[in-house]
Amino acid sequence: SVGAVIMLLIFLHFSKIILPLESFILKSLSPLLNGMYQTSSKIKSSYDQQTDKRDLSAIVEQQNVELNQLISENSRLKSLEDENKTLRSYLKFLSTKEKNYAMANVISSGGIDINSQTVLLDKGTKDGLYSGLAVLSSEGNIVGKIINAKENISEICLVNASRCQLAAAIQNKDKTVGIAQGDLGLTIKMEFIPQSAEIKVGDIIISSGLEKSIPRGLVIGQISQVKKESNELWQSARIESLTNLEDLVVVSVLLP
Structure with a gap:
């Protein structure tokens, strides 16, 4: 029987009778066993490497998720910091003025026409806003005026828009007055300035106070170029806004 054969092999092994035969068999099988061991080791190593790679x-992947979360949070905090900085500037400016203001957020730029140099505000007639009111930056500079107001929303034209006209005055010794008008969404121009008026680059342009809803003294911009021809009746000036009109987030509307 199988049991008897196993018992006989065990007896022969311990009695060392079959030792030469065992040695011959082990020697013969050694290359095969060694190959099997190496193959097994390679399989195990490959499995471990694959497991390590997956881990x-x-x-x-988890670090990338956490990094993206940190970037998002940092962006949010930077946005809040910028907004708080703007609000602090408004608070500093408004605290020195005996005027009423309505704060508003810019919710869209371009209006219906992306090239119209207009922006939409989240305040409207229910907040006391109406066409003609001046819109100011945090520094107190005019950035535009309201051209259309509905109950909860208003549209303003920026000072560099061709449709935006402001009664203006030059802060020179002549107190020259005129109309400042946007020039193709690029700059502001002031034309029909008398040849006798002494103006120069760097002169500040302010509101003249000749518009019903806009008081005198609000800064419109600064002269960057003067065009004067001896054979012309008038001279003109190019004006640059002192505010970056593309970065408007929060504005104030000057109420009467």
Whole structure:
């Protein structure tokens, strides 16, 4: 029987009778056993490497998720910091003025026409806003005026828009007055200035106070170029706004 054969082999092994035969068999099988061991080791190593790669990939993926979350949070905090800085500037400016103001957020730029140099505000007639009111930056500079107001929303034209006209005055010794008008969404121009008026680059342009809803003294911009021809009746000036009109987030509307 099988049991008897096993018992006989065990007896022969311990009695060392079959030792030469065992040695021959082990020697013959050694290359095969060695090959099987190496193959097994390679399989195990490959499995471990694949497991390590999967673990490393999961770690990298998790770190990327956390990094994106940190970037998003940092962006949010930077936005809040910028907004708080703007609000502090408004608070500093408004605290020195005996005027009423309505704060508003810019919710869209371009209005219906993306090239119209207009922006939409989240305040409207229910907040006391109406056409003709001046819109100011945090520094107190005019950035535009309201051209259309509805109950909860208003549209303003920026000072560099062709449709935006402001009664203006030059802060020179002549107190020259005129109309400041946007020039193709690029700059502001002031034309029909008398040849006798002494104006120069760097002169400040302010509101003249000749418009019903806009008081005198609000800064419109600064002269960057003067065009004067001896054979012309008038001279003109190019004006640059002192505010970056593309970065408007929060504005104030000057109420009467």
